[in-house]
Amino acid sequence: MIVWAIANQKGGVGKTTTTVTLGGMLAQRGKRVLLIDTDPHASLTYYFNIDTDDLSNSMYALFLAGKDVTREQAQQTICASGFDNLDVLPATMALATLDRKLGTQSGMGLVIRRLTQLLQNDYDYVLIDVPPVLGVLMVNALAASTRVIIPVQTEFLALKGLDRMMGTLKLIQHSKSLQHQVTIVPTLYDKRTRASLEAYQKLRTMHGDLVWNGMIPVDTKFRDASTAQTPPSIYAPNSRGVFAYNGLLSTLLSQDQPV
Template identity: 60%
Template sequence: MVVWSIANQKGGVGKTTTTITLAGLLNQRSKRVLMVDTDPHGSLTTYLGYDSDDLPCSLFELFQLPTINKATVSPFVLKSDIPGLDIIPAHMSLATLDRVMGNRSGMGLVLKRALAALKDEYDYVLIDCPPILGVMMVNALAASTRILIPVQTEFLAMKGLERMMRTLTIMQRNKPSRFDVTIIPTMYDKRTNASLQTLMDLKSTYSDQVWASAVPIDTKFRDASLKRMPPSFVSPNSRGVFAYKTLLNYLERLA
């Protein structure tokens, strides 16, 4: 089972869009995909049509399980409208997890243990991370073998990336197994100097970790979210989906 976390300590860079688009493309390649929404805002959960205030269960309750195994974790997996594409949803109560349970022993490995219990059920797990460093992001990074970092091609996003890379360096010291990093330039607009310059800076600064291409600005992503479907199901020939197909091919070669 391959586990990817989509993370950045800056919001609005395309984390949820990256998660749902890659998940949809993997599903269309006959892969069994589980998405995990670790953001208290629950954007991914809402995207798939679930009301976070009307959930039968959420990731918050999973973290309170006394015993983690397949039988106890499976009820937290909800189905989407697409067979083979499932989600462990988020609830706003996740925002209190650091305060309520952050000091409990072993809290940083709960998600890793939960996913291990489901390893025979899925080919891929994609974890949509919150934009802050806390228990949820620590859990996501600890559970992953590759970290995908969407970075909007503008100056302030570069500063957010610097913070994220420092976080990963710290995490790596405490993680026995190594994880790899792929930086994904997003919201690219070739008509603007800001996008062009930021893409050049990304490639020069992080040459061995940045994906060589970029995901363009594409209104089809917004259209897909209104229909509660992955973009590749709604607009398979759009330029944004084509970019993510290229990215997925790249990531599968790295795996």
């Protein structure tokens, strides 16, 4: 099983779009994929028309179980996405209370890692949509993953957010003795604007080989796919945005091999 965390400490940079698009593409290639929503806003959960009010279980309940969470509990919490080979572990707003209620309890930083170990034989890939806040949810996602994918909007303020994310990643890696492969993905790139070009060039200058050598363009098909509650690669397979994500996925697959 390969576990990817899609994270950034700035919102609105394309984390959920990246999670859904890459997950959909992997599923279309016949891989068994689990998408984990750890954001209290539950955008990934809503994307697949999963109503949090109707859920008897969610990621919050699994965190309440903590280190005692079982495979049966995890399987009972997983929701079908409506698309072949693609499942979702849903989030609810209750996740926003985790740091206050449970953040100091022993073992709370490793709940998602335990979940992935319990589900090791059920999935080939796990993609975690991470909230833009440093806390127990982000720590969990980073502790469970071997690769961190960081979508970064190609504009000045987003670059500042990336600086915070890179600092957080180094801090957590040091405290948890972790190593990650890191892929920075330029997103919302608009070739018509100087701001996008300058931001992309600065990304390359500051972070070098950590930056994927392509970029994800602004594409209204992403919004349309979200409205249709369908992964972009299924909704608009020939769109320029999907073409770009296919290039990103090819790069990631060439670097990661299942174990």
